[in-house]
Amino acid sequence: MSTKPVFHKTNKSHPWRASIKRPPTPDAEEDQDREPTLQEIINIKLIESGEKEKLKELLRERLIECGWRDEMKALCRAFTRKKGRDNVTVDDLVRVITPKGRASVPDSVKAELLQRIRAFLQTAAL
Amino acid sequence: MQAQLICFPRVYISPVSVALSTLMSGPNGDDMPSDSQNMFFVMLVVFPMSIVVCVQLALHVFGDLLDSIIVDVASECHRIVRLGLERNLDEEEEELRLSAQARARIADPSNNVEANGKYVVDIFGQTHPPVANEIFDCMNCGRSIMAGRFAPHLEKCMGKGRKARLKATRSSTAAQNRYSRGSPVSTYSPYSSTASINRLSNGNPRVATGECSNGTVEEP
Numbered sequence: 001m002s003t004k005p006v007f008h009k010t011n012k013s014h015p016w017r018a019s020i021k022r023p024p025t026p027d028a029e030e031d032q033d034r035e036p037t038l039q040e041i042i043n044i045k046l047i048e049s050g051e052k053e054k055l056k057e058l059l060r061e062r063l064i065e066c067g068w069r070d071e072m073k074a075l076c077r078a079f080t081r082k083k084g085r086d087n088v089t090v091d092d093l094v095r096v097i098t099p100k101g102r103a104s105v106p107d108s109v110k111a112e113l114l115q116r117i118r119a120f121l122q123t124a125a126l
Numbered sequence: 127m128q129a130q131l132i133c134f135p136r137v138y139i140s141p142v143s144v145a146l147s148t149l150m151s152g153p154n155g156d157d158m159p160s161d162s163q164n165m166f167f168v169m170l171v172v173f174p175m176s177i178v179v180c181v182q183l184a185l186h187v188f189g190d191l192l193d194s195i196i197v198d199v200a201s202e203c204h205r206i207v208r209l210g211l212e213r214n215l216d217e218e219e220e221e222l223r224l225s226a227q228a229r230a231r232i233a234d235p236s237n238n239v240e241a242n243g244k245y246v247v248d249i250f251g252q253t254h255p256p257v258a259n260e261i262f263d264c265m266n267c268g269r270s271i272m273a274g275r276f277a278p279h280l281e282k283c284m285g286k287g288r289k290a291r292l293k294a295t296r297s298s299t300a301a302q303n304r305y306s307r308g309s310p311v312s313t314y315s316p317y318s319s320t321a322s323i324n325r326l327s328n329g330n331p332r333v334a335t336g337e338c339s340n341g342t343v344e345e346p
Contacts, residue, residue, distance in 0.1 A: 019204065042183055043190070052191075059191050060198075069199060076203035081215060085207055093200035101196050102189075110188065117184040 019089035045124045055116060062109040071104065072097050 036044075046052040063069050079096045080088050169178045206212050214220045257274035264271045266283045 019208075038179070039183060039186055042187065046187065052187075055187075056191050056194065060195055063195065072196070072199045073203055076200065076207070077212065077215070080203075080207050080212075081217065085210075085215060088204060088207055090197075090201050090204045093204055094197055097196050097200055098193075101199075102192060105192065113188055113191070114184050117187050118180065121180055121183060 019091070021089075021091055042121065042124065046120065049120075049124070051120050055113065055120075058116065059109070059113055062112065063105070066106050066109060068101070068104060068106070068109075072101055075100060 043052075046055075075097055076093050079093065083092070166178060166182065169181075207215070214223070257272070260273040261270055262273065263269065264276070264279060264283060266280070269279075271279050
């Protein structure tokens with residue numbers, strides 16, 4: 001049995017994972033004095049209270065209702081047709097969808113979500 | 127930015143909405159870092175710091191949520207494509223499929239327009255059978271009649287037709303006359319019967335039911 005002193009996480013060792021590129025796992029923070037930013041604090045509060053999950057479900061539901069999701073899937077299909085079925089990676093698709101996706105969220109959906117987030121911030125920050 | 131407790135007094139609710147809508151209808155509508163920085167300084171002129179920070183936070187959280195949903199959609203599409211579950215991936219395949227569908231629709235006998243006249247699909251996709259098939263009771267004789275056969279039934283029932291008129295004359299004179307079997311007036315003319323007892327030429331009282339008593343059925 002070969003012993004591996006260090007485990008290298010490379011794409012080549014797992015061929016079926018070649019379509020996902022992850023940034024390398026960061027080492028443990030040497031600098032423990034870094035103060036968490038306000039955004040991080042709010043993020044942690046969101047996750048701990050379970051509100052982030054609820055907001056995500058709400059957003060997902062609204063986007064499905066308004067047809068946004070189908071538009072994105074059509075974009076993916078069109079891109080795949082051009083590029084060829086076996087050459088498509090998840091990163092490609094994310095890169096294709098992101099600009100159009102962010103821009104085409106309906107205003108009503110965005111307003112509703114921002115309203116809910118604002119309400120949470122008001123209660124969480126007190 | 128240091129961690130602070132930020133107070134959100136209720137009087138600021140409407141300015142926050144104004145700030146939000148300003149940000150939403152901005153030039154790009156997206157949250158690229160440089161643009162949001164510019165917006166930050168612009169809005170700082172008009173709104174107090176607390177509101178601007180609140181709005182920025184909300185937008186950042188929204189962006190996070192949207193990003194994770196985008197990744198979900200992308201990975202699901204990727205899975206479908208790679209597993210070969212997407213049927214319509216090639217343009218030519220799609221065209222072939224659509225043309226085959228159209229051909230099938232034309233060749234399908236149930237959708238034939240010319241042959242059956244009324245049996246056609248209307249613009250709502252409904253088909254109507256050639257004969258109306260709702261069933262109700264005739265108010266004259268009390269039988270159950272199909273709607274599409276109501277007019278011919280009424281002809282016979284109420285006296286427009288030959289046989290009904292004969293029946294009317296026959297029943298009015300049946301008590302007095304005896305008529306032979308050989309007469310051109312058929313003794314066994316089927317009649318749409320009532321529930322009452324009728325006398326025939328041979329004098330036998332008969333109970334008339336929905337069916338004709340001699341076995342022939344009037345309704346086609």
